Amino acid sequence: MRIVLNQYPNNEAPHTAMSTLPATASALHLLSRIAAAVLGGYAFCWGFIVLSMALLFAAGMSFHDSEHLSGMLGLLLYLAVFCWAFAARSLPKVWLVLAGGGAAMAAAASLVQSALV
Amino acid sequence: MFQNFRLTMAWLHTWFGLVLGFVLMVVFFFGALSVFDREIDRWSVPQSRFAPQPMPSFDQLLRPAFERMQPSKESVDLMRDRVDGPMPDRFDTVRSWGAYTTHRDPVLQVFASYEVPKARDPEETLFTLHIMDPRNGALLPDDHLRLGSQFFFPLHYSLNLNWKELGTWIVGFAGLIMLAALFSGVVMHRKIFREFFTFRRHKSTQRSALDLHNLSGVVALPFHFFFAFTGLVIFASIYFPVAHTQLNPLHEQSEQMEAHATGLPHERAGVAAPLASVDAMMAAAQARWAAKGMAGEIGFLNIQHVGDANSYVSIYRAGTDRVALTGEGMHFKASTGELLREDPPRTAVDSVTEFLTGLHLQHFRHWLLRWLYVVGGLLGCVCIATGFIFFVEKRKKQHAKAGGQGSRVVDALALGTVTGMLIATAAMLLINRLLPSELPGKGDWERAGFYGVWLLTLAHAFWRSAPVALARHNPAWREQCWAIAALAPAAVLANWVSTGDHLAKTLAVSYWPVAGVDLCLLACAAVAAWAALKLSPQTTPLVLAATAEMTHG
Numbered sequence: 001m002r003i004v005l006n007q008y009p010n011n012e013a014p015h016t017a018m019s020t021l022p023a024t025a026s027a028l029h030l031l032s033r034i035a036a037a038v039l040g041g042y043a044f045c046w047g048f049i050v051l052s053m054a055l056l057f058a059a060g061m062s063f064h065d066s067e068h069l070s071g072m073l074g075l076l077l078y079l080a081v082f083c084w085a086f087a088a089r090s091l092p093k094v095w096l097v098l099a100g101g102g103a104a105m106a107a108a109a110s111l112v113q114s115a116l117v
Numbered sequence: 118m119f120q121n122f123r124l125t126m127a128w129l130h131t132w133f134g135l136v137l138g139f140v141l142m143v144v145f146f147f148g149a150l151s152v153f154d155r156e157i158d159r160w161s162v163p164q165s166r167f168a169p170q171p172m173p174s175f176d177q178l179l180r181p182a183f184e185r186m187q188p189s190k191e192s193v194d195l196m197r198d199r200v201d202g203p204m205p206d207r208f209d210t211v212r213s214w215g216a217y218t219t220h221r222d223p224v225l226q227v228f229a230s231y232e233v234p235k236a237r238d239p240e241e242t243l244f245t246l247h248i249m250d251p252r253n254g255a256l257l258p259d260d261h262l263r264l265g266s267q268f269f270f271p272l273h274y275s276l277n278l279n280w281k282e283l284g285t286w287i288v289g290f291a292g293l294i295m296l297a298a299l300f301s302g303v304v305m306h307r308k309i310f311r312e313f314f315t316f317r318r319h320k321s322t323q324r325s326a327l328d329l330h331n332l333s334g335v336v337a338l339p340f341h342f343f344f345a346f347t348g349l350v351i352f353a354s355i356y357f358p359v360a361h362t363q364l365n366p367l368h369e370q371s372e373q374m375e376a377h378a379t380g381l382p383h384e385r386a387g388v389a390a391p392l393a394s395v396d397a398m399m400a401a402a403q404a405r406w407a408a409k410g411m412a413g414e415i416g417f418l419n420i421q422h423v424g425d426a427n428s429y430v431s432i433y434r435a436g437t438d439r440v441a442l443t444g445e446g447m448h449f450k451a452s453t454g455e456l457l458r459e460d461p462p463r464t465a466v467d468s469v470t471e472f473l474t475g476l477h478l479q480h481f482r483h484w485l486l487r488w489l490y491v492v493g494g495l496l497g498c499v500c501i502a503t504g505f506i507f508f509v510e511k512r513k514k515q516h517a518k519a520g521g522q523g524s525r526v527v528d529a530l531a532l533g534t535v536t537g538m539l540i541a542t543a544a545m546l547l548i549n550r551l552l553p554s555e556l557p558g559k560g561d562w563e564r565a566g567f568y569g570v571w572l573l574t575l576a577h578a579f580w581r582s583a584p585v586a587l588a589r590h591n592p593a594w595r596e597q598c599w600a601i602a603a604l605a606p607a608a609v610l611a612n613w614v615s616t617g618d619h620l621a622k623t624l625a626v627s628y629w630p631v632a633g634v635d636l637c638l639l640a641c642a643a644v645a646a647w648a649a650l651k652l653s654p655q656t657t658p659l660v661l662a663a664t665a666e667m668t669h670g
Binding site for chain 1: 118122125126128129290293296297300301346349350353354356357359360363364366367368370371372375464466467469470473
């Protein structure tokens, strides 16, 4: 994060530019970004939580411990991917990683579960 | 989305902060009030103004009360659609009886849950909750709304929107946005250390609002982050209900395994059995805690599968002297009183979870920290409110030139969530003391009063908002400050008249629950009057000058 930040001069004043959207960010693009951050981010964290729970349980942790630990990490991850969804350059990539990654992790969790139950 | 990361974060901070800021304002303010929810309860339900009590005798007091209890009519009506055939008149299969108390509670929370015969989902459960006077076992009337723990506290985490837990989801999303706003705020400004000490109150409103926004955000940054995060952690299983959906098979399996390992039956046996003396089990549990060098009071008592051979009694130690909530559970066979299991020491993950949730919910005894929570919560309110003011001040001149109404609308909504919310709260306290305590449905009138007054303040804010579109101040800020300055002392006066507990009396006997609420109301009135005075002199000459210009021009 530091490296990214330091590419820009210190005296830049974000307040002056933040109310005006650049022409590239159309309303549809913006809505898609917000949906990616909120819904895509949720799907990604859901996938992370179920997969992490299934793996921790398989590794011998109790169900509720794995639920709490995965939940805490998943919430912090949500914050990270939420911000990333706005910061990333390519919107299709954001959707692919969040929705695709979430679905893949959820599917993997179900596989782990079916092996355990 | 923008040229660089900081601009993107600035956009995120501004627009998500603006939209969810109104929710966050409610969450922070009523969260700050919830720190003293039990004390506000004492103020609003005068029958409960007596000293905190320990868990009473189960055999003498709790058991007869539990045996008389039935699910509330409303909860039965809500269940009707999920049952095949008519609802029974009585619910005789009790899943559990429970009682909970803390070191601040004179009254006891008692609750029961019942199996629902012929429910489509056999797991369906009806709940009922009552408040008991533990000195004599009498239940307090249900329509006596305990304003602190029954209205302000749920408003803090659910906005009291209970339909499909909608309010809890909105608050959860606002919590995520709070975290994102803190992160993006730090990215935007970066000069964290300098902002700790910067407040130029004589500069323009825009400048000093931003200074105060940064200062209140930075000074309490760990507090804000911690509370937003732990709030989400507390409700993590609502926001990500994985254990009852995708991972339900695993959950069921682990429950069975756990029941097997702990010897605490997961299901009823289907064979009736009597209940041995629970008082003896309570005494045994306390003796075992004392033997381990951690003597303590009972905080939580639960009886599972009541009336069945598989029934067991769980007794938990109150968390008065440490951060974690109740713990050190002792489980007894209900029919014999034999000790089935003593909870092992917490695992590492469980300790962390208990610490995070315990620090947020704060049921332990530490009055200084309790006050620091209030300060932190109010700093959060200052941070959000100054965010609104900065948003308006930055844009209202442009909007006035372009004929836009955006800053006018935001300013009016900010009024509704800053002064309007305070007026509604003070009005609710006043209504609570004015309505006779025997009035049926008293709590509903108080709720209606709160929302009605809040809507009125919002209407007033919009009605008076025209000057903002001309880049001036909305006079409603001053007027609503005066309303707070009048309503808050009126509530103190109404408390005196209706109960006789005036400040000289409550202070003389150090009855802080009531004296504290009265003093806070008076302090709030003083701050509001000071703000109203501060708001008056600059605006009046300007408005007069402008009017004169228009009439003569």
